[in-house]
Amino acid sequence: MSDNKAVKASVDFEMIAALKDKTLCNVRTVTTFVRLTSDESAWQAVLEAAISHCENIAAGLSNQGYNVQSIRIVTNPYGEYLDISSLSTAAAGLATITDILNTLNEGKNSLRVRFAIGEAKTVREIALLPELIAEYGDLCNACVNVPANEIGVLDNELIEQCAETVQAIAALTPRGEGNFNFTVNFNCDEFIPYFPASYHSGEVKKGFVVGLETPDLLVNTLQHIHDNALLEGLTYQQSRHLIFNALHAALQYHIDIIDGCVRKLNAASDWRYLGIDTSPAPSKDCHSMVDVYKLLGVPYFGASGTVESSALLTRVFKSIENVDMVGFSGLMLAVTEDKGLAQATLDKEFDIPMLLTNSAICGIGLDTVPIPGDTSKDKLCALMRDTGTMAYRLNKPLTVRVFPVPELTAGEVTQFESSDLCNCAVLAVP
Template identity: 55%
Template sequence: MSYKNKKLCKIRTITTFLSLTKDKTKWEEKIKNACCFCDELSTKFNNIDYEVQSVRVVTNAFEEYLNISSIATAKKDLAYISSLLNKYSNENLRIRFAIGEAKTKEQIEMLPKLIASYGDLCNACVNIKKDEFDILDDETILQCAKAVKDISKITPRGEGNFNFTVNFNCKPFIPYFPASYHQSSLEDSYVIGLETPDLLVDVLKSNKNKYKTHKDKFKGNYEALSKALQYHVDNILTIINSFENSDFKFVGIDSSAAPSKNCSSMATVYELLGLEYFGAAGSIEVSSFLTKVFKSIKNVPLVGFSGLMLAVIEDLGLAAGTKNENYDIRTLLMNSAVCGIGLDTVPIEGDTSIEKIASIMKDTGTMAFRLNKPLTVRLFPYPNLKQKDITSYESEDLCNCAVLKIL
C-alpha cells in the first residue's frame, strides 16, 4: 500500500485564472485575493501532508490591461504587478505569474524584452490559429520563431525561453506555465496541477516481474497506476469540496505527471515498463499506454493537457538520454502523436534559423489540429552551441544536456 504515501504525489501548482482591466486601482485587490486564496488552500493541503510546490496567477491577454503604447509603459505596469505579488505572496511558497497571450505582431515583438526584465513573473504564450482550409497562420508562427531567437540572445544562455511557448489547439485552464492563458469572458477560476513521477515509479517497481505476458503487464499496470492516481485525486478533492471560497471557481485537475529535476524521471517509467530507454522501439506504445492512464481519472473534470509530459531539460533522465543519443527531436514529435505536450524545453543549436524553428512549429501545430489535441512548442536555442555540445544552464529548474538539431 506504499502508493498511499502522500510524499509520492505532490501538488505542483495551484493556478488561479483572473481578469484584469485598464483600471489599475482594481489590480491590488484582485492580486491580493489570488495570493490569499492560494495561501489558504495550500495550508489546507499541507495540513493533510500534501506538499504544494508553487502557486500561479494567470491573466487575460495583456493587451487588455497593460499599457502597451511602449515597452517602457508596459515594463512600468509589470513592475507594479511585481510589487503587488511580492507584497502579498507567501515567502515560503514560490509564486509565478503569466501575463496571458500575445495576439499581434507588435505584442510578440515586446515579449523578449519583457521576459528578459521579469522572467518568472512574465510568462507568456501565443495561440496559433488555422484557417478554413486547415492552413496554419504562417506569419504569426514566423514572428514567434523570431521571438524565440531574440530571447535566446538577450537572456543568459537563452534561459528566458523557459517563459515563452507557442500553443496549438490549446484551451484555457492549462495550469502549467507558460502555456497558461485566461479569457476575460470566463469566470475567475482555479486548477490543480500534479507532480506524480515518484508515484508512477513506486507502483511500477512494486509490480516489476509480476506479469508473464505482454497483455497482462499492460493491463495489470494500468489498473495499479489508475488506482494509485485516483486515490490521491480523491484525497485532493476532499479538500477542494470542503473549501468555501466565492472568488475562484474550481474547474478541474490537470492529471499530467509534470516531471521536474527534483523527482523521478519519466525515462525511468519507460524502463520499468520494459524498454531499454526512452526512444527505443516500443516507446510510442508506452507513451500511448501512459496517456490512457492519465485520462482514466474519475470524479473530476480533466483540464489542460492531462497527458504525458516529456520535458527534456526539466527531467534528469531525459536530459541524460540526449547525451546518450537515445532520441532526437523527431522522436519527441512522433510520441506527441499519442500523448502530449509537444516539443517542450528542447535545447537546439544556437544558430538554428528562424525558418527551421518555424517549420518544426508548423509540424507540431499540424499534428495538434489534425489529431485534435493540445500541443506546444518551447525551444531553447543555446548561443554558440552545436549538436551534441553540452549546455551549462544555471536555472534551478533546468537540467544540463546535449543540444539537439532540427533537421
C-alpha cells in the first residue's frame, strides 16, 4: 500500500504539467434531450431552444480552449410525436423537422448538428426505420432497447425485428452505410450522449450531457510516462498502478475544468445538466485506441494481454470523481470509426469473438462492425443474443451496431464513402 501511495504522489507531481494542453481533450458532443408532442407548431421553438443552448455551452467551452465537434438533439420516442399511421406521414413529419433544422442553421458557420428521433418501441415504429433512415440519414438516428426477463432471456421477437431492420437498412442504403444510424441497445440507460444509442423517455423536458473524445490525451499521457522512464525499477503491479493513476489524473484534470465550466454556463438557464460521459469516443481524426494498447505493452489489439489492458482502461474511465457520470462511461472500440482498429482488420489481428470477449470488460459492445452482406437473420439474432446476454448477466450497457455490406464477403475490403467511417476488412460472423 505504501508503494502505491508513493507511486500516486509521483504521478500527480510529474504528470500535471504535461496534461494542460487542451487540444488533447476534445468535446465530441453537447447533447440535448427534448420532448416533442404531436403539435407541429411547437417544434420550431423546442428545436431552436436546444440548438441555442448547445451553441452557448459550446462557445463557453471554446473560450476555455476546448474544441467542440458537434451538437446533438435527442427526442422522446418518435411514435409519440410523429404520425406513424403510414410511412408517408412519418416521413412528412421528419421532413418538417429537417426543414426547421436547416433553417435554424442557415447562414451560420455552425457546428455539425445531428438529430436522433428517439427510441423505437413498437413493431410499427421499428418497421418504419429502414425507409426513414434511408431518406433522412444523420437526422434520423434511432435505437431499440431489448429487455430481458427475470431469468435473463432476451425478447427474441424484438431481436428478430431488429435483425430484419438491419438487413433492410443494408439493402436500402449505399454500401450499407445507413446502419451507422441504427443500433440495438441492451441494458442501456437514458441520456447516452453518443448516437445512435441515445434515447430518453421524455420525463426530462430540457436536459443535456457532454461527451468527450480523449484518445489523444491517453496516448500523450502514456508516451510521457515512457519518454521519462517513469516505469523503470517498478514491479509489474507498481507500473500498472502508476499508469492507472496517470491516466486518471489526465482525465480528471480536464473533466474538472469542463464540468466546472458547463455548470457555470448553465447556472442561469432552465436546462438540467445531467453529467458527462467519460468514454474516450475515438474517431478517424484522432489517435487510435490501438495506439493506447501498444503503449500499454500489447503488441496489437487482439494479442495476449488485450483483455487485461481493456480492464485497466475501463477502471480508469469509471474512476472519475466529483462529476455525474452518464451514458457508457467506459472503453469504446468502434471498428470503422477508429483507424487503428480498421487497419487491424486488414492485418487480420482480431475477430468478432475477440470483440465479444472485450465486451465483457468494456462498455459498448459490437460497434460499427462490418459483416458479410449475406449474413443470415439467424446469425444476426444469435450475435445480438450473445451480446445482450452479456449485458444483462454482467450488468453493463452493450449495443450491437453492425453493417452487413452488400455483395462483400469476409476478408473483402469496404468502400465506405461516409466521412465518419474508415475502410476495413469485413469480419466473419462465426
